[in-house]
Amino acid sequence: MDLNFSNDEQAFRQLVRNFIVHNLPDDIRHKVTRGLSLGRDDYLRWQHILHAQGWGAPSWPAAFGGPGWSATQQYIFDEESAAGGAPRAVPFGLKMVAPVLMQFGSPEQQQRHLPKILAGEEWWCQGYSEPGAGSDLASVKTRAIQDGDDYIVNGQKTWTTLGQYAQWIFCLVRTDTEVKPQRGISFLLIDMASPGITVRPIITMDGAHEVNEVWFDNVRVPVSNLVGTENQGWTYAKFLLGHERTNIAGIGIGKRELARLKRVAAQQIKHGKPLLQDPLFAARIAQIEIDLMALEITNLRVLAAEAERRTPGPEASILKIKGTEIQQAITELLVQAVGPYALPLRRDAMAEGYDGEQVGPDDATALAAGYLNMRKLSIYGGSNEIQKNIIAQMILGL
């Protein structure tokens, strides 16, 4: 057994690190490391830089323009990106719809969309959830009825992350109401500019506009935008949900935020000493750091096992639960670290170009919003309760 990265992998890490140090714009790094608001352009600017380097889609095979990296290389890339203060790749195009298109899409769909996704020219969003279909996705009701060369789509999607920026949405739609719910679902690509689509913001408790409702009122979608076979959408949906493995635990983000926590705790003074040296607080940080170490090794074990058998297993649920718990715990400690100064909720001060008066320590500006926003981690992408059900069923056979 060897728990070290190989020499090649370490060289690769150095390469990525150097690239990020020299190419990530300072203003973006500043926002990411301080937890300030990122806009559409911040994501796109970074995607364009990565694309120019040939790293626009770390998880794609070379045949589609990816760098052809191993799972471990992708993992290292994610980790270094996060640690270096790069924005997360917006997953909906690159990591969600793209693999589905590669596996099940027509050559026309692949040619039409993949290069644009890679180049950061097409922003995608995910239209799975509906008001009545959250954890129970198979109960989606949005209807698509064929009419000549088109489907006519009616219904409502919700929680659509960053849908306000998107040119395209991939949707689960019901094409057969007579069969078992899982059997009558299709996977449809819909141009957001189509007549009949309305996007309405949902404001979350941190005051952000990150999610949306999307309404479809007699929207005409060419049948050629159907992915794969009609009524096989559930298979593709499950493929997609089980696909993203290297980054699900968020180890890199965890490390970056842990470093931030230590930085803040070193600057805060308690009983005349840095809070970082306070025994109770130090123990709380230590616990998180230890949990993160264990998760990192677990994550690498899962990647190694998958590389061998080439299919993702239910272990991703372990990574998701533990990774989100750790990230949430860090935001809690950040709030504790600055005490009441974490309470001001000032979206104005988090926004681009704010030059008004600061309140409290510099690092405190985004802490309240960060803690509130991170509550979502245990809810979306299959809630942590659902992940535990998966562990019970798939790992324990209960």
Added chain:
Amino acid sequence: MDFTFHDEQNMLLETTRRYLGKDYDFAKRQQIIDGFSATAWQGFADLGLLALQVPEADDGLGGTPVDTLLVMTAMGEALVLEPYLASAVMATTLIAQLGTAQQRAALLPALLDGSLIAVPAHDEAGTRFDWTQIATRATPMADGFVLNGQKCLVAHASSAQLLLVSALLPDDRIAVFGVPCTTAGVRLVSYQTVDGVPASEVYLDQVVVTSDALFDHAGTALADMRDRALAAVCAEAVGILDKLLAATVSYARDRQQFGVVIGKFQALQHRMADMVLHCEQARSMSFLAAVRCTDADLAQRAAALSAAKVVIGQACRFVGQQAVQLHGGMGVTDELIVSHYFKRLMAIELQFGSTDQHLEAFAAQLKAA
């Protein structure tokens, strides 16, 4: 032992609840800009709630901390934004306890009828909100004082007319000064905290006040005020915890996934059962805090209040987070009251000493049996 409230107390709770239920529902609350509604404040005055902490000798109701507990519970249930705690509990108690006959006559009637809002300005940056640390200075001059310093996170300063500023006199004695917000040299930088409450950084630069602004020998009174406030905020938390539990259970009864209501999933049932445990432990400690917050035995008082704050802080965290979690996506929206309860609980966790601070304080007084 007696855990009942007497008739007048039950009536106090019911009238407060009834008023808030009717005139302060969530929709109305959401329309209150900058955290203050003059109509609601007048309503509180009309109900006598602003007179609760005013001694009978000063024409008030001379209420006990248990009365405060009941009102604060109702305030929590309705998520009241107005400075009831800051002005009607904290400032009023402080003035009643420290004021000369003249000062009381000048201020208490106006606090009681709602025409005056006063808030304490005590905390300072860099102290981690240790109540014994003050750097603001008061320098005597002919017929008055000059104040210099900075107070932070002063809740409701922007709605108040009078700030009760703590400061050190030249001999390091703590005093409080009644400083009208409009005094030259007072500058506020205002913002909102997560719970929707307006707060301010208050900068005092060569602020001149007259001698009758002085409330001398304030150390004990400030500590008493803090202890009453801590007990009050525990009661407020209990009001919120109950509402969040009820909202979550009712959501779990209605929300269907996989063809059944989610309340049928045992994992969620047990989670809600744990919420019940936290709520009941918190309620018990809110009673203890109310009864002990004026205790003459200071060690016993401190231990009880710290223990209460720990139990309640932990309940705030668990019940708040689970309420959001069990509401799924709906839980994180601004549109449901759930997230607003959650945010108030987050603030309460940090007010008057965090869970960890009180855990340490409690641990520091442990003795071998």
